[in-house]
Amino acid sequence: MKIYVTGSATTAFGELWNASPRGLARQAVFGALADAGIEIADVQALFVGNMLSGMLGGQEHLGAFFAEELGLTAPAFKVEGACASGGLALHNAVNSVMSGQYDTVVVLGIEKMTDHKPEDVATALMGAGSEEERSGGATFPGLYAMLARIHMREFGTTEEELAAVAVKNHYHASLNPNAQFHNTLSVEQVMKSSRIADPLKLLDCSPISDGAAAVVITSKKQKKAARRVEIAASAVATDSLGLAQRKTLTGLSATQQAAARAYNLSGMTANDINVAEVHDCFTIAEVLAMEDLGFFPKGKAAAAIAAGQTTVGKGGRIVVNPSGGLKGCGHPVGATGVKQIVELVDQLCGVAGKRQVEGAAVGLAHNVGGSGATSVIHILKK
Amino acid sequence: MQSPVKVWRNQKNVAGLIGKTGFILSWTIVRVPPGGFTDQAPYPVALIELSDGKKITCQLVDYDENDLVFGQKVVTVVRRVTHPDGDGVIPYGIKAKPLV
Structure with a gap:
């Protein structure tokens, strides 16, 4: 079917x-x-x-x-x-x-x-973490900050490279009329923004x-529908609620597993994806996603993003977060996973305006819950 | 929401984690805290691997900046987590302090 x-x-x-x-x-x-x-x-x-x-x-x-x-x-x-x-x-x-x-x-x-x-929202969001993390005074920026520090140590990822993720996503958001932010950013502005949970700064974080x-x-052929996109795969994987219970800390295992399942279901590989909407709740999260989804080898994504290889209109193999992502388009948490699909449908149907990805035929949406306990991946094709 | 029953039930978990040594796997400094922690911020939170291989996330106490490094040895201690709520039960939990 x-x-x-x-x-x-x-x-x-x-x-x-x-x-x-x-x-x-x-x-x-x-x-x-x-x-x-x-x-x-x-x-x-x-x-x-x-x-x-x-x-x-x-x-x-x-x-x-x-x-x-x-x-x-x-x-x-x-x-x-x-x-x-x-x-x-x-x-x-x-x-x-x-x-x-x-x-x-x-x-x-x-x-x-x-x-x-904001503190009520931060407390409510920590409902997605573990009891141990809540009583430890952790926040979601804090949990991703600890993952960022490990990535920086393991692979030499820099704070400037992380900042480049926010710069790219704000640029994309500036081309999206529905985005929360239409201002572009510089790496310097991100680096100078106030610290939230070191090494993450305000402009590394998606907004409220x-x-x-x-x-x-x-499953029907709706004749009056102006356009139609097929869902080639829908896959979910689950990991421990808390970071401390994870086997690996250099990536999100749930994303790696859901990706393997989604590629298998669709008969496609990472190389077939032209456009992706990924869960950049924090800049480090987009770096992890690029690697866990197989778009770049472990440790290579941050430099590639900073070099513009995933920016619209730069002729790269894949464009990531053309909507502006969670960082630029905004992150109303329950809406994000559905908005990713709306963006991919626009991209695949060629109606995404100034942020249109040339030749987009296959799209991937990646939506994460908590610090990586839930990962949901959809692959869409024309 | 704190519940006296929940605090009481958690005591055996806390007791089982006291006085264990371990080392820092990663850390952050929380500058925008959740409710109940505003008077403590900024404070460090660390991911710690204990000597038995178990990992925990908890606050660091009695530290100075030089202690915030990969592999820093720590020991777990009991500390008050946040303020008592209207029921008057004081929530205690596990934190870690650097070993000199």
Whole structure:
């Protein structure tokens, strides 16, 4: 059975103080439905990817919450996997269509974070870590900072090379009207930004954001759909919740395993991917992803990124995070994994405007939960 | 949210980790802390490998900057983790201090 994305839409990402979760959901879902040329009554199930609605907003039961808003009485589910909630919701949606239970479903990824104080958001996000990490006063920047330090020692990766990831992703975001940031950065600006968790600085970190994204997933040939992209693989792997329980600290094992599964399912290799949306929650995370996904050998990615080999319009073999990634486009955590798919659909259909990757035929989305406990990979092709 | 039951249940885990030696695998300095830690920041958090091979993530205490290096030997100690909440139970946990 072939599974397709026939509709996709995202809201703008950013500090959306005028927008409510209900309004964001309507904009994303009805946008995706219009794109697919179907009505809400055609939707047989709704999968909501979200992490923090309970801890921050006091609202659980999100399946029913958004179904009510959308005027839907079909089965509705919340899927939670920390910052991989969106990708995990998509994986479950794909499985539900593969099973034959439904033939057309909607995935909504959504998060509302900027209504709350930064320390409350930091505390809530640490819900994705282990109890030991919480009582140790760790934060997510802190956990990735420790991975960065190990990578720097093992492979000679420099802070300037990490900064180059943020510079590239802000450049891409400057070409994306829906991105949270439209300002470009210099390596020097990143290096001079305030320290958050050494060696990571403010501009190494993805922001706190609001936003929603939605896709229509179907096994049917929807004749009114303007465009159609096939999901060639959907794969998930899981590792220990805490960093301390990991076998390897020079990469994310869950990403390596999910990638192997996704390449196997699609019959493709890393060399076939023209465009990737990867989980750059911190600059080091994009470096780890490049290596764990097989785009560069271990220890070689940071220099390649700094040399512009993954920047749009530079003629490299692969362009990474043309949307601006989590760093430039914003990171409303539950929405991110779905927004990655929206971006890849635009890229594969050649409608990505100024950030269009020439000749994009195969795309990969990589969505991570926590410090690497959950990794979700989707491969899309035209 | 602290729960007296949870704090009590965790005591045997804490007791089993006291006085163990180990070394620093990696570290950071948390400058933007989560709730409950604001009065301690900035503070170092380290990934430590204990002599029995087990790894833990915890705060470093009684340190100076020269101690923040790969392979620095440490010993685990019991310390208060954060402030007691309304129930008055003081949450204790494991931290590590450098061995001279």
